[in-house]
Amino acid sequence: MLNEKDIISTLMMVREQNLDLRTVTVGINLTDCVSHDLETFKRKIYDKITRYAGQLVASCNRIERRYGIEVANKRISISPIGVVGAPFSSEQLVEVAITLDKAAHELGVDFIGGFSALVEKGMSKGDQALIDAIPQALTQTQRICSSVNVASTRAGINMDAILKMGQIIKQSAELTAADDGLAAAKLVVFANIPQDVPFMAGAYLGIGEADAVVSVGVSGPGVVKAALEKALAEDENMDLSRAADIIKQTAARLTRAGELVGREVAQLLNLPFGIVDLSLAPTPNRNDSVGEIFEAIGLPAFGAPGSTAFLSMLNDAVKKGGAFASSHVGGLSGAFIPVCEDLTIAESAANGTLSLEKLEAMTAVCSVGLDMVAIPGDTSAEMISAIIADEMAIGVINKKTTAARLIPAPGKKAGDIVRFGGLLGEGPVMAVNMGSHENRFVRLGGRIPAPIQSLVN
Amino acid sequence: MNKALISVLGNDQPGIMAAVATVITDHGGNIENLSQTLLQSVFGALLMVSMPEDSQCAELHEALKQVGQKLRLSIHVDPWDEQLTTWQENPPEVQPYILTVIGPDRRGLVAEVSTQLARHGVNITNIQAIFKGGKNPMDNLMVFEVDVPRATVMQDLRDALHEVGQRLDIEIDTQHRKIFESVSNISN
Numbered sequence A: 001m002l003n004e005k006d007i008i009s010t011l012m013m014v015r016e017q018n019l020d021l022r023t024v025t026v027g028i029n030l031t032d033c034v035s036h037d038l039e040t041f042k043r044k045i046y047d048k049i050t051r052y053a054g055q056l057v058a059s060c061n062r063i064e065r066r067y068g069i070e071v072a073n074k075r076i077s078i079s080p081i082g083v084v085g086a087p088f089s090s091e092q093l094v095e096v097a098i099t100l101d102k103a104a105h106e107l108g109v110d111f112i113g114g115f116s117a118l119v120e121k122g123m124s125k126g127d128q129a130l131i132d133a134i135p136q137a138l139t140q141t142q143r144i145c146s147s148v149n150v151a152s153t154r155a156g157i158n159m160d161a162i163l164k165m166g167q168i169i170k171q172s173a174e175l176t177a178a179d180d181g182l183a184a185a186k187l188v189v190f191a192n193i194p195q196d197v198p199f200m201a202g203a204y205l206g207i208g209e210a211d212a213v214v215s216v217g218v219s220g221p222g223v224v225k226a227a228l229e230k231a232l233a234e235d236e237n238m239d240l241s242r243a244a245d246i247i248k249q250t251a252a253r254l255t256r257a258g259e260l261v262g263r264e265v266a267q268l269l270n271l272p273f274g275i276v277d278l279s280l281a282p283t284p285n286r287n288d289s290v291g292e293i294f295e296a297i298g299l300p301a302f303g304a305p306g307s308t309a310f311l312s313m314l315n316d317a318v319k320k321g322g323a324f325a326s327s328h329v330g331g332l333s334g335a336f337i338p339v340c341e342d343l344t345i346a347e348s349a350a351n352g353t354l355s356l357e358k359l360e361a362m363t364a365v366c367s368v369g370l371d372m373v374a375i376p377g378d379t380s381a382e383m384i385s386a387i388i389a390d391e392m393a394i395g396v397i398n399k400k401t402t403a404a405r406l407i408p409a410p411g412k413k414a415g416d417i418v419r420f421g422g423l424l425g426e427g428p429v430m431a432v433n434m435g436s437h438e439n440r441f442v443r444l445g446g447r448i449p450a451p452i453q454s455l456v457n
Numbered sequence B: 001m002n003k004a005l006i007s008v009l010g011n012d013q014p015g016i017m018a019a020v021a022t023v024i025t026d027h028g029g030n031i032e033n034l035s036q037t038l039l040q041s042v043f044g045a046l047l048m049v050s051m052p053e054d055s056q057c058a059e060l061h062e063a064l065k066q067v068g069q070k071l072r073l074s075i076h077v078d079p080w081d082e083q084l085t086t087w088q089e090n091p092p093e094v095q096p097y098i099l100t101v102i103g104p105d106r107r108g109l110v111a112e113v114s115t116q117l118a119r120h121g122v123n124i125t126n127i128q129a130i131f132k133g134g135k136n137p138m139d140n141l142m143v144f145e146v147d148v149p150r151a152t153v154m155q156d157l158r159d160a161l162h163e164v165g166q167r168l169d170i171e172i173d174t175q176h177r178k179i180f181e182s183v184s185n186i187s188n
Helices: A006-017 A038-052 A056-067 A090-108 A125-140 A158-175 A220-236 A240-268 A290-296 A307-325 A343-350 A354-361 A383-399 B015-027 B057-071 B109-119 B154-168 B177-184
Strands: A020-028 A071-078 A111-113 A146-152 A157-158 A187-193 A212-219 A274-279 A370-375 A401-409 A417-419 A426-430 B004-010 B028-037 B042-051 B073-079 B096-103 B123-131 B138-147 B170-174
Touching: A006 A240, A006 B123, A006 B138, A006 B177, A020 A038, A020 A056, A020 A240, A038 A071, A038 A090, A056 A071, A056 A240, A056 B154, A056 B170, A071 A090, A090 A111, A090 A125, A090 A146, A125 A146, A125 A158, A146 A158, A146 A290, A146 A383, A157 A158, A157 A383, A158 A187, A158 A383, A158 A401, A187 A383, A212 A240, A220 A240, A220 A290, A240 A274, A240 A307, A240 B177, A274 A307, A290 A307, A290 A343, A307 A354, A343 A426, A343 B177, A354 A370, A354 A383, A370 A383, A370 A426, A383 B138, B004 B015, B004 B057, B015 B042, B015 B057, B057 B073, B096 B109, B096 B177, B109 B123, B109 B138, B109 B154, B154 B170, B170 B177
Parallel strands: A020 A071, A071 A111, A111 A146, A146 A187, A212 A274, A370 A401
Antiparallel strands: A020 A212, A146 A157, A187 A401, A417 A426, B004 B042, B004 B073, B028 B042, B096 B138, B096 B170, B123 B138
């Protein structure tokens, strides 16, 4: 017999606190599809993806009904196209992206991630072609996401790649000017990218992964907020040790739900189960916001002094809870702080409580980085590269993942609103200090060497 | 060995179990299993008792009746032949589900829901009602723990329950038990 408290708390998590399976992501290795012939390659990847993920949506729907938990997104991650599509030109790789988009539509999946390159130390011919293809690929498709890893703690920071990515982001945004630069919202630049992220836009299937694998991304900032509010209502003198415990326990419960669903979907698809990525990933809805957790714990607003301290605690407690609940936690696991996808964070950015500089400081202790940040359309490519370089340095030195998903919204200036719709949400354009100035530093190029691993201070 | 099923019902107070069990022991009986519950202020217990071959249920019943009068309890003793029902004899393969009914109390709610469950071959293993009143839907909740045979088409069952829910203006959800267990029980 289940006890009343357990039944009610599980029901509340699902019904009122927006616990959802943000994504079930099937990773599919495409290395056995390689070919010098474009048509052969396109046919092979289309066939393999539709074969392995053919039942993905149906299986998720079945599990959804069985457990009464929504699987919000069904996604696919693939081997980095910069590697498996290495023989092709950038024009040909745009065709590959269109083929992938067709597969996504055919299967009814929301996104395919892995139009990606790993260039932290250097750029191969295939990587170069892929990066050049990104603006057109993301403009001509709807469901393709792209990521480029430009830095790692072991390799250092590839400044040539970062300089290039500034231009690519700018071009991507300009090609989709009518949609506020939407293509740039599907492109993310990484340091220390994990091989098994199920979340977009950074999902790809690493080279060290299985032929095909099912991973899940669980979210539920609303559940954490509700748990903290309840604890504070019961004991208004609750201290932060207790708050950390509550976050940990809540994270553990969320992870359990995720692992259960992930394993069942994997079983239905007859594929191995990979990892649970427990990330507090907001959606642009009330009660599903990471920013609201900051208000619940007593900060005047997201971005106010104290925010970095609380974010570090939140991120750490989420990881601890997740790691306790499942031995297969991976991906990004922690707290996301995307601006446009989170109502409260977007509000803070709009009313000036949160500046780009404070946000950057906070990314030193969150699980991703500068995420879904709209910046003025006249920000120069060089300045975009410089922002990326700063963000990558934070990740490289701190041995963590950082990322930059910046959208230079064409024709928009600081304070204007951009709207991307759906999960990508909407938010204000954030001011970039000296955004249109020249920046000779990033033009110097080369590599920033990998950091020393001793003398830690 | 004779077996008997004894049911005890009445307002709760200390000493009910002591009085009942003592009479059973004095008549040579042995309590093999028992379950006791409290429904608001009402005590209810079900006892499985084995009696010596030569003993009569009637005598035990008479003795317990006197206890019942003293403590204002309704006590019944029935001989039990342990004959299994068809469901028990040929237990089908089942999946455990939790059915939750959210919304204010409605006349006929239990009848309607359990009739649909029976019609679809579903066995109820436990029912809990949590009626605290007020407007919070979570304070007006009925929980049916059920075993659903493999032969039952879940969608048909859901459709039937959905129809009941619409008619009575309540929300009925059916979720596999595992989700409650995995979320609630961290050490499993």
